[in-house]
Amino acid sequence: MSLLLTGAAGMLAAAMRRTVPAGIRLEVLTRRELDVGDAAAVAAVIARLKPEWVINCAAYTAVDQAETEPESAYRVNTAGPLHLATAVRHAGGRLLHFSSDYVFDGARDTPYREDDPPRPLSVYGRSKLAGEYAVRDILPERHLIVRSQWLFGAGGKNFVATILHLAAQQQRLRVVNDQVGRPSHAADLARAVWRLLERGARGTVHVANEGSCTWFDLATAAVAAAGLEAVVEPCRTADVPRPARRPAYSVLDCSRFLALAGERLPPWQAAVRSYVAALSGLHAVDRSERAG
Numbered sequence: 001m002s003l004l005l006t007g008a009a010g011m012l013a014a015a016m017r018r019t020v021p022a023g024i025r026l027e028v029l030t031r032r033e034l035d036v037g038d039a040a041a042v043a044a045v046i047a048r049l050k051p052e053w054v055i056n057c058a059a060y061t062a063v064d065q066a067e068t069e070p071e072s073a074y075r076v077n078t079a080g081p082l083h084l085a086t087a088v089r090h091a092g093g094r095l096l097h098f099s100s101d102y103v104f105d106g107a108r109d110t111p112y113r114e115d116d117p118p119r120p121l122s123v124y125g126r127s128k129l130a131g132e133y134a135v136r137d138i139l140p141e142r143h144l145i146v147r148s149q150w151l152f153g154a155g156g157k158n159f160v161a162t163i164l165h166l167a168a169q170q171q172r173l174r175v176v177n178d179q180v181g182r183p184s185h186a187a188d189l190a191r192a193v194w195r196l197l198e199r200g201a202r203g204t205v206h207v208a209n210e211g212s213c214t215w216f217d218l219a220t221a222a223v224a225a226a227g228l229e230a231v232v233e234p235c236r237t238a239d240v241p242r243p244a245r246r247p248a249y250s251v252l253d254c255s256r257f258l259a260l261a262g263e264r265l266p267p268w269q270a271a272v273r274s275y276v277a278a279l280s281g282l283h284a285v286d287r288s289e290r291a292g
Contacts, residue, residue: 004029004051006036006084007058011156012098015190016055021198027051031058036080046087053197055096056084063102066123067243077127082134085143094142095135096193099204101149101181103129106247111212113253114147114204122244132204145204146193149252150218152275153186160275163219167230173223177216177234180249182208185271195261205260206252209268221269225276 001024007013008028020026027049034045036058046054058080060066066073081097088095102125103118120126135143152158160183166173184207192207213221216234223230237246258264265271 001025001053002049002051003027003053003055004046004049005055005057006034006080007031007056008033010057010059011153011158012151012186012189013057014155015153015186016057016193019187019190019194021194034058036083037075039079039083039086042080042083043087043090046084046091046093050091051093053094053096054084054088055193056081057098059098060124060127063122063124063246064243066127070123070127073123073127074130077124078130078134081131082138085135085138088142089138094144095139096144096146096197097131097135099132099145099147100125100128101147101250101252102247103132103147104247104250106179106249109249111251111253112206114206114256121247124244141202143203144196144201146189146196147204147206147252148184148189148208149250150181150183150208151186151189152183152272154275154278156186159215159218160222160272161279163222163232164226164228164276164279167223167226167228167232170230172231172233173219174233174235174240175216175219176237176240177214178236178248179246180212180214180251182210182212182251182254183218183268183271184208185266185268185275187274188265188271192257192261192265195263196257199260201260205257206254207257207265208252208254209265209271210254211268212251213268218268218272221272222276225273226280 009030060076105119152160
């Protein structure tokens with residue numbers, strides 16, 4: 001099977017590349033090599049390669065910055081999947097696109113299913129939802145949209161890495177304790193996506209690690225896993241205002257993934273410990289190389 005992976009320099013794309021199953025020929029293109037916001041470039045590449053699947057990992061993820069840069073967010077998160085879907089429709093094949101829990105407003109207190117009405121609160125969320133609509137409209141029978149949330153992993157900026165960096169420098173950290181979600185380890189998500197493709201999944205599927213928590217819970221677990229002495233203190237979202245509104249409760253219901261894949265992702269606590277252990281190993285190797 002031949003696949004094209006866009007946004008290949010990002011964290012999720014790196015995880016997809018590390019976990020690619022045998023028998024798959026993966027063509028990878030970074031943002032510099034293919035700007036998904038350029039319709040002509042996208043059409044030319046897909047017409048030439050004719051991949052059986054396009055996996056779109058290209059995304060604008062600067063949630064707060066999007067409030068003042070809406071054009072940039074929509075170029076990547078909306079126009080990008082629209083151009084990819086259009087090119088795939090003409091060349092044949094299928095499109096896998098990643099989306100976000102931020103398409104929901106977080107006004108409820110029970111997990112969101114795939115068919116629950118979306119109501120994004122931010123420019124970022126609206127741009128991601130518009131990208132979903134484009135994919136569904138253009139490729140109604142030939143798409144897979146995977147929504148995930150609170151992504152962390154090797155090879156990119158993420159909340160857990162930021163917390164560990166701050167905890168190594170500061171004695172006390174304040175982290176919001178009134179936003180609830182499901183942390184997602186990029187490596188676990190990547191393996192789950194390959195599983196969905198193997199099972200022939202279509203439509204929209206929610207995928208995240210098992211369990212839910214607040215950002216405070218996630219930070220506390222990360223600091224403990226790293227053996228750091230910093231004290232993590234809870235605070236309210238209102239205490240640390242940000243430009244973009246966040247959903248207070250955006251836990252994704254992953255029941256459909258379980259039905260399709262026949263398995264759950266590991267608990268988020270185990271995923272955090274695995275990631276922190278891997279980070280510690282990388283830092284140890286780096287220190288050893290510099291000492292040598």
